Amino acid sequence: MRKNNRLLQMFLIVLVLALSAVSAVAQDDSQNRTVTDDEVNEIARDVYCPVCENTPLDVCQTQACADWRELIRTKLASGESKQDIFDYFARQYGDGVLANPPRRGVSLVMLWVLPVVLILLGLLLFSRYMRGLRVSEPDTAVASGPNSAMTIPPEVSQPAPDDYLARVEKELKRTDE
Amino acid sequence: MIANIGYIALVLAFLSAIYSAVAAWYGNRTGKPAWVESARNATIAIFFLILLACVALIISILQDDYSIEYVWRVSSREMPTYLKVTALWGGQAGSLLFWNFLLGTFTAASMVINWKKQMEFMPYALIVASMTQIFFLFLVVFIENPFTRLDVIPPDGNGLNPLLRHPGMIIHPPMLYLGFVGFTIPYTFAMAALMSNRLDDTWITSTRRWTLVAWLFLSMGLILGGRWAYDVLGWGGYWGWDPVENASLMPWLAGTAFLHSVMIQEKRDMFKMWNMFLVILTYSLVILGTFVVRSGVISSVHSFAQSAIGPLFFAFISIMFIFSAYWVSKRRSSLTTDNHIRSFFSREAAFLYNNFLIIAILAIVFLFTYYPIISELFTGEKGFVGPPVYERALAPLFALLLLLMGVAPLTMWYRSSLKRIEMSIRWPALVATIFVAVLFAFGVRSWGALLGFWIVGFSGILTILEFWKGTRARMRRGENAGSALTSLLSRNRRRYGGYWIHIGVLVMAFGIIGTELFQQQTQIRLQSGESVSLGNYEMVFNQVERYPGPDDLVITEATVDVYQNGELVRTLHPRTELYTRTMQPMTIPNARSTISEDFYVLLVDWEPVSPDEATFRIFLNPLINWIWAGAIIFAIGTLIAAWPDKREEYIVSTELVRNALGTAD
């Protein structure tokens, strides 16, 4: 019996301590803690002024932007997360105020689907072009005569390391003529 | 009086442009060269008329004639003379007039220079060039007239927008315009080639220098814009993926693709149709870009649709598209070739990959920039895309492009030896890996940065090797290193100028990776004597002073001491300026620049500033000065590539003769 009592006491003490720790943390979150300018800037950087042109909130100098920065500060102080604040701004002022547009509706189509489709389409056309033209004939180069003075003769690979330099020299000589 | 002269000059220029188009057409149609020549003379007349109009406007500004609305808008009595002159392009109507001036100059010059050499092109070139001039002169005569008068003459003007009073901002618009307008010449000659059915690469070689110089100006304009944003606009960055910035970037991208792609046509007579498409695309993006920059269409598509200028531009672009498409389609059989790409690793293929990547980048920038308009047009709600999205989407493409830049010079026309390429890249790859390993050892962990630095190192070594190989080859003929390098450059301007430009780009890329991925910042309110740390710097706030500046300016300046590793290295003076007449605030940063980074300080006005309390925002921008250094290298490279070369002229002209005699188009 005594042992159980002791155990129960300990359990209760631990429980109370744990709860008070949790509530202390919770209180901290809901009380106004000082929010640094850096934290505000981190969010303000990715939110654009709903009224001015292409100006993020951390740079904008109007009174309205100052109000919105205060709003961010208040929300951060009351414990809202970055995403919460972004969502709030999108709801209040439209999706167009976020630097990273949410993936829904028109933005999803135009900014994600369309670029991927276009690039795939480009790759497709590109590869078909390359495949269609790839002809593996041996080169029938005749590197002589005045007419071919302007062409660089097609190269047959040679292992000699100075071959490149020899070709450079030849080319340089050509422009001397 | 002067303003009247100016306006009449513009009206006459407009009428002359119409005359030029009609005379050129008529002369061509009836085979009477005298008419075509008079059309050419008309372009010279247009140049002088527009020059007169510009002079008239500048004189009006200098004389403080505030009966003219434009003068009132951009000038004021106390402005210094040099600012008054630059006020010519400080506002909408004036900048449009300036645009017309450049267009008139380039048109007249290109017609005169090419008059004898490309006689067959002339009538068509005159028609196309005149059409462009007609449009822009129409705008300035009827829609945005810089000489409109005010009913009540104000005593003084508004003064130039304070943002425009910075040296960088003064030169940035002219640079951009030179680039934009420069690109109309290749388009004109491309159209002339189509219309006259002379579809060898004459139109390319005769406009090659124009294209390169226009591209140089556009590049410099973009970079200067970035530098100005960094120095003056006070948001700590140099590129914001702003619609106006992007509208200038897009023609640059198309122009870059074009510059590379025409080399394939010149060497192997391929991609004629593609090159036509590229030059038309570049021109279209120029028109679109200039329109976007000045019309505010992105901020409100509704006001665009309901204004006078909007439908006009739309009509012009439509006509131009249809006109270009018609001629390309009509000459399609002449734009084909029997030559094929023979290998995935040939130089032709490398240029093709280059084009693919650049066009992909262009498409994405286009899509993201015009997304607000398109979403607003079709859903009523205006969407938006911010810098993080651009960077995420474009970084891999740019990385691939930089990689290609290093490897492409190793390829050969027709076919490359894979083995040779592989041997050539071995030890550069090794060195780059060692470089990156060293960085890793020093604490760099971001894999994106490591990959980026590897590519920059790899491609950088390969490009420098090109110079090394070429110089060494010449040295074997008995020259010393210095003259070997010089003659290498002077005899192969395009190639080695191009490689030099590539080095400039790689240096810039190095700086961009550093500053984008490793930037640190902080913002804090300080009392007098307090300090803040960022990186291994410490900044102590001394005081704030407020004093009046020239004209209506009130300057609030803070003094801060910057310590690095405990030692005082600089005293900086970030400040804010307020133009009390227009109540326009400006934040001017102050930075300490070294080769490794910038310590960049802004005075922030979130809370009111007092003599001993102020808020500061500090950025640590690693490697940012490599961007500006790279830009200088880039500019030098373009000058090398574009420099006139007697020897080259000879080769080009003999080639022209050969083409004229040999090909049966």
Add this chain to the structure above:
Amino acid sequence: MSSEITQTPGKGEPTEAVITPVGSTPVGEQKSGKIRWTMIALWAAVISLLALLGWGLMKTNATRPEAGQPAPYFDVEFFDGYQWDNKSVADLNDMRGNVVVLNFWASWCVECRLEADLIENTWRNYADDNVIFLGVAYADVEPNSISYLDEFGITYPNAPDLGTDISDTYEITGVPETFFIGKDGVIEHVQIGPLNQATMDRVIQKLLQEEGA
């Protein structure tokens, strides 16, 4: 079918002069087929792009909220304490049959302050005539909006412009901006900038005299 002399000295691969009728060989046919598809694709792209843009622009032009046009639909969720007719939400259709004065404002808007008292007084004057005054706070922060309303003793219905939807629909160019809508739902007058007494009286009285829809 046309013939081409495929000899290009100084360019490409040096080949012998060969006369190849284009289009008569399989390769030739392939090539002209490919060209045709490219042309079709080119024209299709150009035409469809232009058509799309043109249509978009015309559509935008057609639905502009100007005097004489029907007022675009919107719905609102009122601020607490600023409801209309004891409803917490309402839309424009609910207000049909009444004269509606739709005023866009914001707490950060300096010029709006010039007209705040005027609007409140006019609202009280015409309250018996069932004229609905609706204030819409554009791009504002709610606590600041409420403070503003308190400051001027505003009593007429007010709502936030959630998502800036209403201001987008009415294509406002700034604040303050006011739309006077008749009983039939047609816009009578758009006031850009602060209002004045004369304009308000003139327009409202004209609209009151009209027949309801």
